[in-house]
Amino acid sequence: GLIKAIDRFDPAQGVEFTTFAIPTIAGEIKRFFRDTGWMVHVPRRLQELRITLAKATDELQQLHDRAPTTAELAEHLSMDEAEIREGIVAGRAQTAGSLDIGSGSDSDDGPTLGDRIAFEERDYELVLSREALKPVIAALSERDREVLSLRFGSELTQAEIGQLLGYSQMHISRVLKRVLGELREALLTGE
Incomplete structure (x- = not known):
């Protein structure tokens, strides 16, 4: 300067x-x-429109003793309502609202914006477990992977799997117990 x-x-x-x-x-x-100083880049034209809108809003508020409508602002400034709405939205980009402010009239009232938009993903742990198990399952023998696939993918009973693969139900039970123990151990130890 x-x-x-x-x-x-x-x-x-x-x-x-x-x-x-x-x-x-x-x-x-x-x-x-x-x-x-804007939180989001806003074109200069819209920054200047925000200032013009603020002045016009003050003038009309003094005149009508209430907040002006979009139509009143458009008429006062000889603009169309879409431009006025665009300027109002652009004005909101100058400051960022906190996610910790309540939604009620008192800033401590009601759920915060963070509470309303954040949620706990139900299947997050499931996805993590699947990703952790992929290398462990890949390291299993072909027969063990097939038994797992038939039991949990095709949802066959142990007897049906045994009949299909030519083993007894007891043998399939032992295979599943051993394989599930290995998978559980891998999940718990993170290996």
Whole structure:
């Protein structure tokens, strides 16, 4: 701002340098914060529209003793309502709301935004377990993987699996017990 004031100052105008420099520097500081202080990048046109809307809202609020509608703002500024809505939405990008603020009239009232949009994924643990088991299952013998697939994929009984593979139900039971023990151990130890 100071450099700009020095570059643009004309002593022939008969004005002291400080009289010219102070508003120029203040304007540059405001422009910097206006351009970089937004949480989301908003085009300059919409930033300026937000300022225009704020002034028009104040004027109409004084005049009607209530908050103006979008239609009233559009008529007052000779714009269409879509532009007004776009400016209002752009104005919300200047500050970010906290996820910890309550939704009630009192900031501590009601569930927070974080409570409303965050949820516990029911199947998260299941997905983690599956991913942890993939290498362990891949290391099993072909027969053990087939027994697991038939039991838990096709949901066959031990007797049906035994009949299909030519083993007794007791043998399938032992295979399943051993394989499930290995899988359980792998999940618990993280190996």
